[in-house]
Amino acid sequence: MDFTETYTDTVSKVSAAARAGCTTKLKKLILRGFRVDTSRDNRGWSALHEAAAAGSEGCLSSFCFLSAAGSSRSFVNSLTHEGESACYLAARRGHLAVVRLLLSAxxxxxxxxxxLSCPLYTAVDGGHTEVVALLLSKGSKVNGTHTASCWTCLHQAVYKGHSDIVRLLVTVSDLEAPDDHDITPLFVAAQYGQRESLEILVNAGANVSAQAADLATPLMIASQEGHVACVDFLLDHGADPNTACSLDWPQLPLHAAAEFGHIRVLKRLIAVTDRVCDHGEGAVSPLYVAVYRDQSRSVEVLLEGGYSPDAQDCTHILGVQSPLSLALSRSADKPRISQTLRGGGPELDHQEKTLRGGSPDLDHQGKTVLQLQELQELLCVALNQVHFAACWLPLLLKAGTDEPRVNVLQYSLPPLSHLCRLKVRSVLGPDVLMTTDVVQQLPVPTSLHGFLQFKDIPETEQKQSERETSKAVSQL
Incomplete structure (x- = not known):
């Protein structure tokens, strides 16, 4: 139920006087017999709550006098429908004198x-430093959890960037208090770019490498969010850029920076990250995530930093063989990244123009035989120029793609043996003829007869049934 809205017809005269801070009027109403401890509005607020929320020390003094004269402590600690005490309401609004008066009562x-909030937590949230100091001096509990996610007062102070309050809390709080995801206050500082709070925590002895439940580190989250100052500070104070930060595969802060395109962070991390992530077995090159997220600038920076577009085969982890093969699979929508990985520039433009309508033998720069790198680049461009297959297919068939480095493209091009088969069949005759015994008379090796008739491809049950039916009909 929502108790945030107050209805005027439910507010008593004493509550209205307390809300307005009219001490004289309030005292007169009390002397006339109006009760302050029973009349409540639709929110469950009494005159005591109104005076505390309004910061009316004069009105509140009247209630405290009654308490001292014999009223029970339950009046001072009475709660609204949302469980708010007068002390809580005063702390939330930063009314220092009122909080002090209520504590004395x-x-x-x-x-x-x-x-699950409390006077200290709400004062921290509001940035009321003096109220926080008072509550701490009076013995307020500092390490309790006050949200559904189990945040402490220190978590909240760091999140809000209340540096002065953080300085107060680090002297009495558990610096490594975890929330429900094992996130510490220092992690929160890194996540939300609270550089000053981060420094306070580190100087107080907080662990810069504390990992969350999913293994994320403060350095990783700062890199993901692009907080350059926090990244620099963490690295300068012992954060390890080579700590694996994922349960799925060894993700590093470098990957996070590349994935989200935070170039300044990326450049800093390239200089300190172990290069085994670019080629090591079981590792994943940051180029993969940069390509997947279409972060072309990240791709450029990584290539400039010496990371390879071939990298390691990540089929068992990501389902792709190399960053280049991933880029090619996405090149129809995002051609810039695949061009970057392939080298780009005027030479690539020349190759594309050649594929679109160049000479039949594609003999550029006086060469009659393509080098392996040139062949790879032509294959890459050809994937997006299938309408000009008549220009490029003969050369590719002639050049051959038996080199191991071209295997990264096999997922997107049919095997050349199959392309050769189609070419032979188109020259020899119609498909109907190729299904007969005339194939046995062709001047080709015997081992290719069945291949030309697609006998290496398993026949579906439907095709097999159709063939048997046709044979039976022909025998009638």
């Missing part, structure tokens, strides 16, 4: 609301 300093 035996207000419960650690009373929790329905949503």
């Amino acid at each position: 035996h207000a419960d300093i650690n009373q929790l609301t329905n949503d």
